[in-house]
Amino acid sequence: MKYLFGSPGKVSGLVLRMGQCLFAAASLALMASASGFTTATSFCFLIAAMGLQVLWSFGLACLDIHALRLKKDLHNHIVLSLLVIGDWVTAILSLAAACSSAGVMVVYMKDTDICSRSQATLSCNTFQISVALAFVAWFLLAVSSYVMFWLLATI
Amino acid sequence: MKYLFGSPGKVSGLVLRMGQCLFAAASLALMASASGFTTATSFCFLIAAMGLQVLWSFGLACLDIHALRLKKDLHNHIVLSLLVIGDWVTAILSLAAACSSAGVMVVYMKDTDICSRSQATLSCNTFQISVALAFVAWFLLAVSSYVMFWLLATI
Numbered sequence: 001m002k003y004l005f006g007s008p009g010k011v012s013g014l015v016l017r018m019g020q021c022l023f024a025a026a027s028l029a030l031m032a033s034a035s036g037f038t039t040a041t042s043f044c045f046l047i048a049a050m051g052l053q054v055l056w057s058f059g060l061a062c063l064d065i066h067a068l069r070l071k072k073d074l075h076n077h078i079v080l081s082l083l084v085i086g087d088w089v090t091a092i093l094s095l096a097a098a099c100s101s102a103g104v105m106v107v108y109m110k111d112t113d114i115c116s117r118s119q120a121t122l123s124c125n126t127f128q129i130s131v132a133l134a135f136v137a138w139f140l141l142a143v144s145s146y147v148m149f150w151l152l153a154t155i
Numbered sequence: 156m157k158y159l160f161g162s163p164g165k166v167s168g169l170v171l172r173m174g175q176c177l178f179a180a181a182s183l184a185l186m187a188s189a190s191g192f193t194t195a196t197s198f199c200f201l202i203a204a205m206g207l208q209v210l211w212s213f214g215l216a217c218l219d220i221h222a223l224r225l226k227k228d229l230h231n232h233i234v235l236s237l238l239v240i241g242d243w244v245t246a247i248l249s250l251a252a253a254c255s256s257a258g259v260m261v262v263y264m265k266d267t268d269i270c271s272r273s274q275a276t277l278s279c280n281t282f283q284i285s286v287a288l289a290f291v292a293w294f295l296l297a298v299s300s301y302v303m304f305w306l307l308a309t310i
Contacts, residue, residue: 039266040258041261096250096254097254099258100261101258103197103258103259104258104261106195107262111194149304149305150304
């Protein structure tokens with residue numbers, strides 16, 4: 001049985017899940033508090049994807065705490081298969097949401113002058129920070145996803 | 156030694172690489188021939204990402220043909236590690252380009268009336284077909300990426 005950085009039921013796994021949860025929650029909160037986020041469907045998709053990631057990562061952080069307290073071993077085929085599927089679906093949705101929002105930001109700020117024309121109604125700087133945080137949240141989730149897939153393949 | 160669907164140096168692997176190459180080339184050709192694609196940076200990024208995918212998949216299709224003709228075995232650590240890194244980098248770039256272009260398309264068609272206002276200068280329908288083909292190309296590359304990663308983990 002291999003234990004890699006970020007394995008489920010280990011301290012490194014718990015730290016990774018908490019990081020994912022915090023960055024996704026920060027991205028969600030910033031986007032939801034920015035004025036004018038409803039002008040682009042991609043920003044609403046980002047909120048939904050980050051909401052899903054917060055729920056998923058928070059649930060797995062709780063599972064890690066439970067496993068650490070009771071010294072349970074989570075390295076079995078069923079648990080790892082569920083974690084691999086959930087991690088990959090959430091990671092692909094998070095990357096899709098972050099990229100589509102980034103594409104819209106480039107249209108708003110560079111390709112057109114929507115941001116400079118509507119400075120009062122659109123919080124473009126807040127959108128940018130939220131998208132950057134979403135990319136960090138996705139990166140941490142991608143690390144977990146690869147670790148889970150590797151563990152499932154080598155179990 | 157395991158042989159999965161899409162393994163390098165096998166007929167299924169060659170078919171998968173040719174599919175990736177064809178869909179990426181079709182997406183690239185449609186986007187590059189559509190009028191007004193330079194209005195959005197994401198569309199130019201899609202062309203670059205699909206160009207990279209065409210080169211990568213075409214190169215690997217040639218490698219598969221070479222291995223099939225000479226009956227060479229490509230299942231070793233060095234080849235698989237290179238394929239995993241290349242496949243994942245290309246797949247993440249393709250997904251990012253497809254998603255950002257899709258985000259821009261939604262802004263053009265739904266969130267604003269840019270498409271209906273500029274019907275003469277923007278080929279919005281061609282953009283849409285190109286983005287859809289890019290998603291198919293990414294999906295086929297993602298299948299290859301998972302197969303390579305699984306083979307590398309279980310070698």
